Amino acid sequence: MPQIRVVDVSHSFHTEQGDFPVLKPLDFIIEREQFLSILGPSGCGKTTLLKILAGLIQPSAGGIQHEIDGEAVDDLRVGMMFQQANLMPWRTIVENVLLPLQLKTPRLHRSVMVARAISILETVGLCGYENMRINEISGGMAQRVALARAMIHDPQLLLLDEPFGSLDALTRESMGEELLRVWQTHKKTVVMVTHSVSEAILLSDRVIVFSRRPSSIVLDIEIKLPRPREAGIRYSAEFSEYSAMIHTSIAQ
Amino acid sequence: MSRWRSPVAAYTALVVILLSSWYIFTAVGQYPDFILPGPALVWQRFQTALMKGRLLFHFLVTLWEVAAGLCLGTFFALITGYLLSKSRRLENFLSPVLVASQAVPIVAVAPLLIIWFGPGLFSKILVCSIIIYFPVLVNVVAGLKSVPTDLQNLMTSLNANRKQKLVWLEIPATLPYFFTGMKVGATLSVTGAVVGEFLGADKGLGFLINVARGQYDTALVMAIIIILVLFALVLYYLVVLIEKIMVRWKE
Numbered sequence: 347m348p349q350i351r352v353v354d355v356s357h358s359f360h361t362e363q364g365d366f367p368v369l370k371p372l373d374f375i376i377e378r379e380q381f382l383s384i385l386g387p388s389g390c391g392k393t394t395l396l397k398i399l400a401g402l403i404q405p406s407a408g409g410i411q412h413e414i415d416g417e418a419v420d421d422l423r424v425g426m427m428f429q430q431a432n433l434m435p436w437r438t439i440v441e442n443v444l445l446p447l448q449l450k451t452p453r454l455h456r457s458v459m460v461a462r463a464i465s466i467l468e469t470v471g472l473c474g475y476e477n478m479r480i481n482e483i484s485g486g487m488a489q490r491v492a493l494a495r496a497m498i499h500d501p502q503l504l505l506l507d508e509p510f511g512s513l514d515a516l517t518r519e520s521m522g523e524e525l526l527r528v529w530q531t532h533k534k535t536v537v538m539v540t541h542s543v544s545e546a547i548l549l550s551d552r553v554i555v556f557s558r559r560p561s562s563i564v565l566d567i568e569i570k571l572p573r574p575r576e577a578g579i580r581y582s583a584e585f586s587e588y589s590a591m592i593h594t595s596i597a598q
Numbered sequence: 599m600s601r602w603r604s605p606v607a608a609y610t611a612l613v614v615i616l617l618s619s620w621y622i623f624t625a626v627g628q629y630p631d632f633i634l635p636g637p638a639l640v641w642q643r644f645q646t647a648l649m650k651g652r653l654l655f656h657f658l659v660t661l662w663e664v665a666a667g668l669c670l671g672t673f674f675a676l677i678t679g680y681l682l683s684k685s686r687r688l689e690n691f692l693s694p695v696l697v698a699s700q701a702v703p704i705v706a707v708a709p710l711l712i713i714w715f716g717p718g719l720f721s722k723i724l725v726c727s728i729i730i731y732f733p734v735l736v737n738v739v740a741g742l743k744s745v746p747t748d749l750q751n752l753m754t755s756l757n758a759n760r761k762q763k764l765v766w767l768e769i770p771a772t773l774p775y776f777f778t779g780m781k782v783g784a785t786l787s788v789t790g791a792v793v794g795e796f797l798g799a800d801k802g803l804g805f806l807i808n809v810a811r812g813q814y815d816t817a818l819v820m821a822i823i824i825i826l827v828l829f830a831l832v833l834y835y836l837v838v839l840i841e842k843i844m845v846r847w848k849e
Contacts, residue, residue: 397751400751400754400755401754401755402751402754402755421757424755424756426751426752426755428748428751428752430748432746432748432749432752434749434767434770434771435847435848436770436771436773436845436847437770437847445756445766446756448766449753449756449757449758449762449766450756450757479847480847481847499756505755
């Protein structure tokens with residue numbers, strides 16, 4: 347599992363009216379198998395940082411360094427989840443899930459890919475749905491499929507961009523618990539952007555709060571709740587303390 | 599109304615109404631055959647042209663021109679469509695040129711193509727491909743541009759190369775748009791081939807119309823027009839059928 351160094355990363359958007367700074371220089375380390383959540387006001391550059399981590403955009407300055415067991419590597423296997431499920435409507439559920447395998451290991455026999463996809467669909471509770479079409483399933487199910495797709499190629503880094511932002515409150519809570527369960531069995535380095543403080547505390551080892559644009563870090567705390575966690579931990583006193591602390595820092 | 603729910607029944611009724619009003623019109627009016635022949639005469643003329651004349655040969659010539667023109671036009675539309683959607687600069691440069699080219703009627707360009715490429719099949723194939731090029735191109739560009747950004751990001755985050763993006767994302771996402779263009783193009787292509795044949799050819803249905811018209815063989819002209827209509831219809835529904843098979847997920 348890798349360690350990720352964010353080294354003096356800053357970013358500005360170039361527009362005709364001039365440069366808009368989005369991220370002030372950021373410098374921090376994401377430890378291996380850490381579940382890191384990033385919170386902050388809308389439009390503060392959280393998603394931009396995620397895209398930089400995914401290699402989708404080049405930061406204006408600075409860079410990302412990956413290390414696996416102390417050795418520098420160029421690229422990581424990345425799994426990504428978006429605000430919308432972002433599935434391909436022309437593929438069935440199982441075909442959507444095995445897409446990363448088709449791209450990463452095209453030589454693998456199709457039956458092996460299908461078998462792997464089905465087994466990961468089981469872990470997200472979608473056993474028996476594999477041949478359904480995307481337009482036949484609910485939003486919550488679609489996000490489970492997206493989670494399965496993000497995990498199937500055993501990514502070294504999982505990037506979640508408000509993964510449950512488009513779901514209703516109840517589905518959202520249960521999906522958070524689902525993710526907690528999956529992550530506790532398949533430990534990975536995770537960076538999640540979210541708007542939900544309780545989701546962040548429930549899932550994370552560490553929470554970073556961004557300020558308004560141009561963003562800098564206003565809070566960087568470890569969540570020392572015991573693991574494995576369960577949904578009931580939301581009602582504990584420590585949970586409320588963390589929640590209060592994070593809420594105050596966002597309000598600043 | 600329930601009797602008209604089946605489209606087959608409705609179409610049969612429409613055809614019967616058209617044919618019978620045509621028949622009554624000619625029977626009452628007693629027009630000379632070279633002005634307006636009745637359906638029976640047209641049918642008779644069709645049969646003799648098919649059995650004793652070379653109607654089938656001329657039809658096959660037109661069919662070949664249309665098929666080749668469709669393939670050629672679609673091929674170039676796909677390639678330019680892909681390039682245009684990939685390069686903003688190329689698109690900005692070429693868009694006005696392409697739109698301007700549409701302002702020139704094909705009937706005006708066709709004689710030039712016949713002068714340059716001769717009265718043979720090739721000039722007809724060219725006319726045909728030019729006429730279908732634009733609708734296919736416009737739809738392919740629109741399709742490629744409609745590919746969701748997040749899916750593109752997903753592919754990039756999985757280090758997909760250009761070919762993988764094309765095969766797994768861009769082609770499937772563009773197919774519905776492509777078929778919309780093909781439906782327009784397929785019907786236009788018949789017009790294209792006939793226009794080409796009209797202006798200079800020694801075979802094909804367009805040529806045959808010209809000959810029949812010169813001989814005041816109005817029955818044959820009408821028979822060929824009906825054949826052309828049916829031909830375009832079959833082509834259209836062929837595209838619809840292929841679309842149904844390839845784009846099942848849209849339903």
